[in-house]
Structure formats: structure tokens, C-alpha cells
Amino acid sequence: MKSSFLKAGHPPTLFAAFLYFDLSFMVWVMLGPLGVQIAGDLGLSAAQKGMMVATPVLAGALLRVVAGILVDHLKPKMAGLIGQIIVLAGLGWAQFGGISSFQQVLVLGMFLGMAGAAFAVALPLASRWYPPEHQGTALGIAGAGNSGTVLAALFAPSLAQMFGWNNVFGLAMIPLTIALLVYLSLAKDSPDCPAPKPLTAYLEVLRDKDAWWFMFFYSVTFGGFVGLASSLTIYFNDQYGLSPVVAGYFTAACVFAGSMVRPLGGMVADRVGGIRSLSLMYIIAAGFILLVSFGPQSRWFALAGFVVAMLALGMGNGAVFQLVPQRFRKEIGVMTGMVGMAGGVGGFYLASSLGYSKQLTGSYQTGLLVFAALALFALVGLNAVKTRWRTTWGAAHLTAAKV
Numbered sequence: 001m002k003s004s005f006l007k008a009g010h011p012p013t014l015f016a017a018f019l020y021f022d023l024s025f026m027v028w029v030m031l032g033p034l035g036v037q038i039a040g041d042l043g044l045s046a047a048q049k050g051m052m053v054a055t056p057v058l059a060g061a062l063l064r065v066v067a068g069i070l071v072d073h074l075k076p077k078m079a080g081l082i083g084q085i086i087v088l089a090g091l092g093w094a095q096f097g098g099i100s101s102f103q104q105v106l107v108l109g110m111f112l113g114m115a116g117a118a119f120a121v122a123l124p125l126a127s128r129w130y131p132p133e134h135q136g137t138a139l140g141i142a143g144a145g146n147s148g149t150v151l152a153a154l155f156a157p158s159l160a161q162m163f164g165w166n167n168v169f170g171l172a173m174i175p176l177t178i179a180l181l182v183y184l185s186l187a188k189d190s191p192d193c194p195a196p197k198p199l200t201a202y203l204e205v206l207r208d209k210d211a212w213w214f215m216f217f218y219s220v221t222f223g224g225f226v227g228l229a230s231s232l233t234i235y236f237n238d239q240y241g242l243s244p245v246v247a248g249y250f251t252a253a254c255v256f257a258g259s260m261v262r263p264l265g266g267m268v269a270d271r272v273g274g275i276r277s278l279s280l281m282y283i284i285a286a287g288f289i290l291l292v293s294f295g296p297q298s299r300w301f302a303l304a305g306f307v308v309a310m311l312a313l314g315m316g317n318g319a320v321f322q323l324v325p326q327r328f329r330k331e332i333g334v335m336t337g338m339v340g341m342a343g344g345v346g347g348f349y350l351a352s353s354l355g356y357s358k359q360l361t362g363s364y365q366t367g368l369l370v371f372a373a374l375a376l377f378a379l380v381g382l383n384a385v386k387t388r389w390r391t392t393w394g395a396a397h398l399t400a401a402k403v
Contacts, residue, residue, distance in 0.1 A: 016186035021118050021122035022179070025146050026151040028060055029230050030156055031112065032232075032234070050356060052109065054230065054352035059109060060116020063113050064338075064340040067120035080121040080122070084183070087114050090108060090110075119340045123336045123340075125189070128332070135266075136274070146314075153233065153252035158248070160244070201334055219349075220285075222317050223342075224309070224375070225255075225310060228255075230347065231355075240299040268319070274323035281319060285309050286372045286375035290372045293365045324339060353371075
């Protein structure tokens with residue numbers, strides 16, 4: 001399997017896609033790990049803190065559609081270059097112009113959203129080099145770039161303490177520029193790139209009910225992952241009185257778990273089928289989010305609960321994108337944008353709802369309970385479609401991949 005995988009595609013492009021995605025995700029969620037310090041200086045309420053960390057997530061969700069269109073019309077490599085220049089411009093504005101109000105934080109969040117759109121570039125860039133039986137593994141490796149959220153949680157609070165949180169945006173430009181140079185040197189568009197699709201193709205694919213199912217499934221797995229990655233530093237600070245730096249370390253542990261297992265999620269889905277793998281992940285995620293919603297007294301118990309939930313969500317991300325290319329091989333650029341957008345919308349919902357839950361009820365419980373319920377609803381939906389999927393596009397005589 002390993003040998004055939006290495007021979008099947010283009011490893012330099014796969015590495016470039018991973019690195020580009022990784023550093024982009026580091027920047028995308030930066031406002032989360034910096035949230036405690038920014039909120040303290042700007043005097044933000046719980047709801048404003050929730051909106052601050054949720055804005056880049058929503059912007060990234062919507063811009064993934066734009067990135068998907070650019071991928072189809074300009075090819076992935078050029079789309080990635082355009083996106084990275086926009087992100088660097090936003091960071092430069094924050095560094096040299098300075099952020100001094102809640103409104104300016106939201107504007108920066110919209111710029112950072114373009115970094116979240118890197119998802120819709122990196123996955124098609126890698127996917128188009130690999131055959132169906134290796135899609136889960138290839139997209140799992142490229143998608144493991146969401147581990148960049150670990151870097152943000154680990155280093156952003158400490159750097160903010162040393163240099164001031166405004167200067168962290170300028171410091172982030174250094175690794176981002178290096179990653180862009182590596183990307184331009186190594187990444188190569190697949191000769192198998194499909195012809196550009198008209199804008200109506202986005203509306204066309206939405207007529208297929210399977211597209212909506214995939215969007216919903218990913219809004220729970222990825223939405224849960226990025227929503228928690230953006231919110232947990234504030235959560236651990238509020239709930240357990242941890243300092244911004246220690247809360248960042250706790251968040252990094254959770255995010256590390258969820259991001260590192262994404263390739264494993266893709267590999268497991270390749271072996272046992274995406275449906276079976278995803279079903280189990282929803283059960284585990286819902287169960288542990290339910291447990292931590294009751295606000296355990298021990299911060300270590302809460303950490304353990306979030307780590308297991310993030311492991312399940314991370315593997316679920318890999319499982320969803322083992323299935324998507326099987327169903328929408330020719331429309332993978334369009335579907336990556338649409339499914340990725342739904343994932344970001346799910347993350348925006350979770351991050352903002354946690355802030356509002358805290359402000360309105362004094363507790364994060366309601367926001368977490370509703371999300372656990374969404375995971376169980378996704379499980380019900382997956383069970384409703386699995387027989388049809390396995391007997392139509394996922395039938396053994398039509399594909400070598402396990403569904």
C-alpha cells in the first residue's frame with residue numbers, strides 16, 4: 001500500500017499542499033489563542049469574544065467558494081498564490097496600522113478568512129494527482145495542514161506576552177512568506193486538471209441531495225474542530241482561570257489531537273469504508289462533548305474530554321473526504337469549496353454560540369449540548385443514506401475504494 005501510494009501521485013506537490021495549508025491555518029485561527037489578551041485590552045464582552053474568534057471562520061467559509069472558483073478557472077497553484085498575497089496584506093495592515101477597536105478586529109478577521117480558504121486550494125491540488133483508492137490517504141495528508149492551529153495555540157499567547165499581541169501579526173508574516181516560497185517551488189498542477197466549470201456548476205451541484213449531505217456531515221466534523229480550536233483558549237481561561245499562555249497549551253493539546261489524526265482518519269476510511277468510520281466518530285464526539293458540557297470541576301478531566309472529542313472530529317474530517325471524491329470525482333474543485341464552506345459555517349456557529357451561551361446563561365453548557373445533538377443528528381442522517389450510497393455510486397463493481 002505504502003509503495004503503491006508513493007508511486008501513484010506527486011509527493012512534492014502533496015508536501016507543498018500540506019505546508020501551505022498548515023501555515024495558512026495557523027494564521028486563520030490566530031484570533032482564538034490571542035483572544036484573552038485582545039479582549040482584555042479592548043474590554044470585550046463574552047458575546048464579542050465569541051464573535052471575534054468566529055468572524056475569520058465565517059469569512060473563511062464563504063471565501064472557500066471563491067477559492068473553489070479560482071481553482072477551477074486559474075488552477076490550484078495560481079489560486080493559492082492569490083490567496084496568500086491577500087493574507088499577507090491583511091497581516092501587514094494589522095502590524096503597521098495597529099488594531100485598536102473591536103471593529104478593526106472584525107476587519108482583520110475577514111482578511112484572515114482568506115487563509116481559511118486555503119482548504120479549497122490545497123485539497124484539489126493534492127487530490128488531482130491520486131487515483132480513487134488513495135484519495136483518503138492523500139487528502140488526509142494534505143488536510144493534516146489543519147495542524148497549523150496547534151502552532152497558533154502554542155506560540156501566539158507567549159509571543160503576545162513578550163512582544164504585544166499587535167506585533168504577533170507581523171511575526172506571522174515570516175513563516176507564511178517562507179511557506180509561500182516553498183509552495184511556488186514545489187507545487188505543480190496535475191495534468192489531469194478538468195476544464196473550468198461555469199459559475200452555474202455551483203448551483204447545478206446543489207441540486208444533488210448528496211452534496212447537501214456531505215456539507216452537513218462536514219459542518220459537524222470540521223465545524224466542531226475549528227470552532228473548538230478557535231474557542232478553547234477563551235474557554236479554559238474563563239472556566240478554570242488559566243493564564244492565556246497555559247490556556248493556549250491546553251488548547252494546543254486538543255488541536256494537536258484533532259489535526260494529527262486526520263491522515264489516520266483517511267487511511268482507516270480507505271480500509272474499512274468512510275461510512276463505517278464516520279459513524280463511529282460521530283458517536284464518540286457526541287458522547288465526550290456531552291460529558292464536558294456539564295463543566296467538570298477538574299480542568300484535566302475537561303482537557304481529556306476535549307482531546308478525545310477532537311480525535312473523533314479529526315478522524316471524521318478524514319473520513320468525509322475519503323467519500324467526497326468517490327461521489328464527485330469530476331466536480332471535486334466545486335465540491336471542495338462547497339463542503340469546505342459548510343465546515344466553516346459549522347465552526348462559526350459553534351464559536352459564536354459558545355460566546356452567546358456564556359453571556360446569556362453564564363455557562364457554556366447550552367452551546368456544547370446543541371453541538372452534541374447535531375453530531376447525533378448527523379449519525380442518523382448517515383444511517384439514512386448508507387444503503388443507497390453503497391448500492392449506487394459506492395457499489396463494488398463501480399469503484400475500487402471502500403465506501
